[in-house]
Amino acid sequence: MIRVVIAEDQKMLRGALTALLKFETDIEVLAEVSDGQKAWEVIQRKQPDVCILDIEMPIINGLELADKIKKDRILHHCKIIIVTTFARPGYLQKAMDLQVDGYLLKDEPIDYLIESIRKVMNGERVISIDLAASLFMKEENPLSEREIEVLRLTKDGLTTSEISNTLFLTKGTVRNYLSSAIQKLEAESRQQAVNTAVEKGWL
Structure with a gap:
C-alpha cells in the first residue's frame, strides 16, 4: 500500500483529488491539509511514502516544505511530487535542485x-511533458541574494524604511538594491520588478 499525504490549499481540488485516489486499491490517503505548516506536522507524525505538495501554499510553500523533508534524517526517504498551476522555469529549476521525484501541472489527467x-x-x-522543455532553456536568476531579500519584503508590502529596519541597512542602500533589481529585470517600477521575479519563480 502506498501511503500518501496531500497538501493543497484549494479545498475543492484537494477534496476531488482525495476522493479519486481512494478508488485505487494500492493507494491510501493518510491526510489532506490546506497549508504547508499543517502538512509538515502531519508528515512528521504519519511518515508517508509520497507527499503531494502544491507550490503556492500558505505559511510554508511546497518548495520550502520539500527542502525540509529532504533535510530531515527520518523523512528524507519520502517521495515528493510537486503539483502546480504555473509553468514557471524558476520553480522547476528549484524543484530539480531539490531533487524532487515528480513535478506535474494541475491540468494533467488524474x-x-x-x-x-x-x-x-x-x-x-x-515531469509533465509540457515542462520538460524548460529544463533545456534554463534562465539564470540575475538577482543577488540581497536584491531577492529586498524584493521579497517589497512583495510583502514593506516600505523602504521598514525594509531598512528589517535588514539593518540604510534607506539609501535599500533604494540602491531596489534600483539594481529593477534595472536587471528591465522593469519600470519596484512593483513590476516584483511581478517579474514572481512570474519567473525567483521569489
Missing part, C-alpha cells in the same frame, strides 16, 4: 498523477 505516484515509488522521476 490517471497521469496516479501513474506518477506508482512510478516515483519505483524510483523513477516524472
